[in-house]
Amino acid sequence: MKLIRIFALSAVAVVIVGGGWLYWSVEEAGRDKTGIELTAPASRASMVPVQADWAAEQQARSDAKTSYIRSHQEAYDWFTLFPFSKSDGTPLLILKVLPRLAPDIWNEGEDFLSGVGLFHDARVDSAILPTGVGFTGLTRDDANSDIDYTSFTCAACHIGRVRADDGQVHYIDGGINAEFNINLYFVRLSQTLAQLYGPEQDPAKRLERVTDSIVQAVDTAAAASPTYFYANHRYGDRTFDAAYEAQQIALFKQNAGTHVGAFVDYTEGFVAAFSHYLDKTYEGYQQQMLAGLPGMADATGVSASHGYESMATSRLGTLIGEGVLPSSPGLTDFMAVWEQKSRTAEWDPTGQQLINGGGQYNGNIPVPIFRNLAASMTMGLADTDVRVAAFSAELLDGLPATVWPFPVDVALARRGAALFERNCEACHQPNNGRVYDELGTSMARAGVINTLLMEGARAEYTGTCSPQTTVEMYGRQVKPCAEFKGVPLDNMEHVVMRPLDDQRGYNALPLKGLWALAPYLHNGSVPTLYHLLIPSERPASFIKSRLDYDQEKVGFAWQDDGTPGGYRFDTGAFHAVSNKGHDRDVTLDGVTYKLAWEDDRDGAAALIEYLKTL
Structure with a gap:
């Protein structure tokens, strides 16, 4: 780094x-x-x-927005569907089996990731992930050359909702997703890992336990349905069918320990670094910030913590953090x-x-x-x-x-x-x-x-x-x-x-x-x-x-x-x-x-x- x-x-x-x-x-x-x-x-x-x-x-303005989006459909798709990174993030297979790994933490089906404020847009028929999460299979030049990673899209924060008197939900494109709790997302990932570790303290054995649990969950899901992960999703000329899904599983399992290790390091490094930042900057408010406030974030702290997460648990990292992490809260x-x-x-x-x-x-x-x-x-x-x-x-x-x-x-x-x-x-x-x-x-x-x-x-x-x-x-x-x-x-x-x-x-x-x-x-x-x-x-x-x-x-x-x-x-x-x-x-x-x-x-x-x- x-x-x-x-x-x-x-x-x-x-x-x-x-x-x-x-x-x-x-x-x-x-x-x-x-x-x-x-x-x-x-x-x-x-x-x-x-x-x-x-x-x-009202109708004229609503129609004008609809017309504008249609005339900028490709740009709108990049805003809503496409991930921030081309080859980094949480492996899609890991993300999708979270409810099987920790059902008390993660919801399944239509409520997947609803606990952290992400939702399925009813205007989109075939999405396999909630609005605001994208995967790299949509953007990779060769769709079969690597495993799919997920990361957030612009829509995670910037498509909101309001409910009318008749119960109808209206979507606010480019607005604010006041339900999204970015801090809680990472805290729940960390809690999931803690459950999988159990009483084990040795880092190598912890990784082995997590890897075995994830591979087993992937295999169980695939046995239940050959289209569990992608549901025959289509986008443009790309089809994410059973054959594609099988190849993704095979690619993941070839280097499962490496993929899981990177996921663990990213999650634990961030939570440790962010916790240090909160101790430095949010005295008396650390627990509330760690739990997160939906619709809000200290993006300075989030990004800074990601920046030095690999050193967060070392003495050098702590010293660097004292000088580098912002001293003023940016919530x-x-x-x-x-x-x-x-x-x-x-x-x-x-x-x-x-x-x-x-x-x-x-x-x-x-x-x-x-x-x-x-x-x-x-x-x-x-x-x-x-x-x-x-x-x-x-x-x-x-x-x-x-x-x-x-x-x-x-x-x-x-x-x-x-x-x-x-x-x-x-x-x-x-x-x-x-x-x-x-x-x-x-x-x-x-x-x-x-x-x-x-x-x-x-x-x-x-x-x-x-x-x-x-x-x-x-x-x-x-x-x-x-x-x-x-x-x-x-x-x-x-x-x-x-x-x-x-x-x-x-x-x-x-x-x-x-x-x-x-x-x-x-x-x-x-x-x-x-x-x-x-x-x-x-x-x-x-x-x-x-x-x-x-x-x-x-x-x-x-x-x-x-x-x-x-x-x-x-x-x-x-x-x-x-x-x-x-x-x-x-x-x-x-x-x-x-x-x-x-x-x-x-x-x-x-x-x-x-x-x-x-």
């Missing part, structure tokens, strides 16, 4: 994960922290007219990734710096291909498939936000539009690259990167996809990292991540699809728009990750009323999950913007109604 991966992967995901955001805070208008003059964001209209026939508007909600063109940066007049846009909470990876590569590299896998990042950049540039699926009071929303224009539009403009840092929100997540991590990340990203890197897309050879908006990226590593002084805060991002991003603030600490605008009523704790929806206050069902689903989220349990911020009026450039609406609840209701329509 190269030491640079420790540094690079620590920086990788600090910018990837996060979901519910709103306006953040105030600093000098007109310039970013480097002193570069910015285009006035107020010149970029962000208002959305409220249509008189809301039902017709955030997952982020919506649609309509990226509204966040895309621009070149300054010199053509040497990127301004006015970004994409993450603090916009620190402004070029879309590298932003997507950062997400792909979060899991610390070798052989990153650059095509996933390239196709996703194409898809997400114009992917429409999912429309609010419930009724709207059009007259009230139109009154709210004027309030939005007066109090919100100046900051929540497309391509506003300014970073705000004085609104009282937790600044923990904005301080996780240091110079070493930033430089390491730049080197890792450009090493994975240089201007000369060539991949095949749509049957032709392309260089996805050769240029950005017409400017060649040769010798331009400095634009891959913004300077540190320009990362210490949060972007005020456009609010398209805002309804689907609840709960709000970067750390998901405010359950509804009502509570955002009426800060005195923010609950100290509430239920997160339900599929039902509070249409009045605008947020997923949050009250602890005995309804099944979700988990309790305590905003007072740790400083990084505080619900403070965006809770007082602010003055910027002599103009005061209303953020606390206790004294005008009718106005708040109108504003909320308008925000539903974005």
Whole structure:
């Protein structure tokens, strides 16, 4: 393992994960922290007219999203189905026999991996894995040359769900999977290994026990059905039939000890490294973080832990971890990734710096291909498939936000539009690259990167996809990292991540699809728009990750009323999950913007109604 991966992967995901955001805070208008003059964001209209026939508007937007996906079907497939790595991850045969190895930990059938928040998309007829998990047989040039590995896809975090009043589930493409618990996935893998070890303490004998158990489970499954693992799955011109399945089993068993050993090392190394990181950074909150919070993650910690997992149990590794692992907690909600063109940066007049846009909470990876590569590299896998990042950049540039699926009071929303224009539009403009840092929100997540991590990340990203890197897309050879908006990226590593002084805060991002991003603030600490605008009523704790929806206050069902689903989220349990911020009026450039609406609840209701329509 190269030491640079420790540094690079620590920086990788600090910018990837996060979901519910709103306006953040105030600093000098007109310039970013480097002193570069910015285009006035107020010149970029962000208002959305409220249509008189809301039902017709809903249908039109829904149809437009469907049409967009169909016209970008191959890119959508790479976003949803295709794994981050070309030849690394958990062997598919191991993943699929987990319910046989530990039935008390893993569900089988349609509920497979539901315990960690992954689900089967009812729109997909023949998937053999839940949405968000892909396998390398889909992407390998020679499908029969190696065993199939599984790893996550973009959809694991970025396809969510909401349940309508009639019980129908609507899918939120490019939104937030508020059910996905990435930490718990690895904890359960570790628990499975512990069960298989039993009382055995000798490492070699442990590996032997696990290998024997897995091979036996594979054989038992294959004896029960010759299509147990692939179910005669088809994709394009590839057929994963009984013959393919038999060959995969044979390939796996030829080197079962090696494959199982790599799986064990990866799992145990990560859990050990992540636990060390939690002890370093999450004092008093370690157990909650290790168990995971669905819809949230400290991707900085996950990626950094993967980066130095092979040394985690050594004294040298512990010492390195003290210096390398971030000292500031980076816990955030997952982020919506649609309509990226509204966040895309621009070149300054010199053509040497990127301004006015970004994409993450603090916009620190402004070029879309590298932003997507950062997400792909979060899991610390070798052989990153650059095509996933390239196709996703194409898809997400114009992917429409999912429309609010419930009724709207059009007259009230139109009154709210004027309030939005007066109090919100100046900051929540497309391509506003300014970073705000004085609104009282937790600044923990904005301080996780240091110079070493930033430089390491730049080197890792450009090493994975240089201007000369060539991949095949749509049957032709392309260089996805050769240029950005017409400017060649040769010798331009400095634009891959913004300077540190320009990362210490949060972007005020456009609010398209805002309804689907609840709960709000970067750390998901405010359950509804009502509570955002009426800060005195923010609950100290509430239920997160339900599929039902509070249409009045605008947020997923949050009250602890005995309804099944979700988990309790305590905003007072740790400083990084505080619900403070965006809770007082602010003055910027002599103009005061209303953020606390206790004294005008009718106005708040109108504003909320308008925000539903974005």
